[in-house]
Amino acid sequence: MDIIPIIANKVLALKNKTKTYVLIVLVLCIWGIIGYRVLSAINPNAPQIAQQNMEVQFTPNTIKEADNFSVQTVERDPFLGTLYVKKEKKQVIQRPVTKSITWPDVIYHGSISTQHKQIKMFIVSINGLQQFVKPKQTIEGIKLLRGTSQSIVISYKGQRKTVQKI
Known part of the structure; x- marks a missing residue:
């Protein structure tokens, strides 16, 4: 009867050890994934750049001639249909220029x-x-x-x- 408790203790001890080993493996895998992601973010792979065709062709624009136009005087109001009345210029009476006076202080x-x-x-x-x-x-x-x-x-x-x- 002394053997049964010893075997039971060994089985229980073995159970606890397997849990510990499994947990250690899981923790190492998680930290490995985290470390890989940090290192890949720090040192990203350079993207492949495709060679572009650098030939450039220049075609100058053709110059168009400017439109010619002329301005004519309008004799009729386009909205009212009445004739414009030209205002006579008033003659400006010029005042004689007064001499500048030297004012005392x-x-x-x-x-x-x-x-x-x-x-x-x-x-x-x-x-x-x-x-x-x-x-x-x-x-x-x-x-x-x-x-x-x-x-x-x-x-x-x-x-x-x-x-x-x-």
């Missing part, structure tokens, strides 16, 4: 007004001399026509000019 510094804004005076430098000027007042031939807090309009020898605040 005018600089606008700002404005001052009373509390009730009844009197508004502007600070203007004319040829480097700073002065207080009221609207409609003339100093050195320069007349102050009107002004705002940002600019003034002055006239000198019949010409007008807008001076911006500095």
Whole structure:
């Protein structure tokens, strides 16, 4: 009776060993397939290139003559069927060219007004001399026509000019 348990243990041990051997073979096959695919992706086989015929023929295009056409004046409107009426050119009256005037140096510094804004005076430098000027007042031939807090309009020898605040 002592032999039966020994044989049973050997049969069981043999069973476990065969499973182990089978599993080892399967694992090696799977890793072999993975390794083969990695190596074949890294070093792919060069494709076969067929020789092409490299003969080229050149045939120049023939030059066609350009179409000739002419433009004629249209006397009738194609949509309305009426005749065109030519507009007469108006004569442009030319104004006599005024001589350019050399303006004195005018600089606008700002404005001052009373509390009730009844009197508004502007600070203007004319040829480097700073002065207080009221609207409609003339100093050195320069007349102050009107002004705002940002600019003034002055006239000198019949010409007008807008001076911006500095």
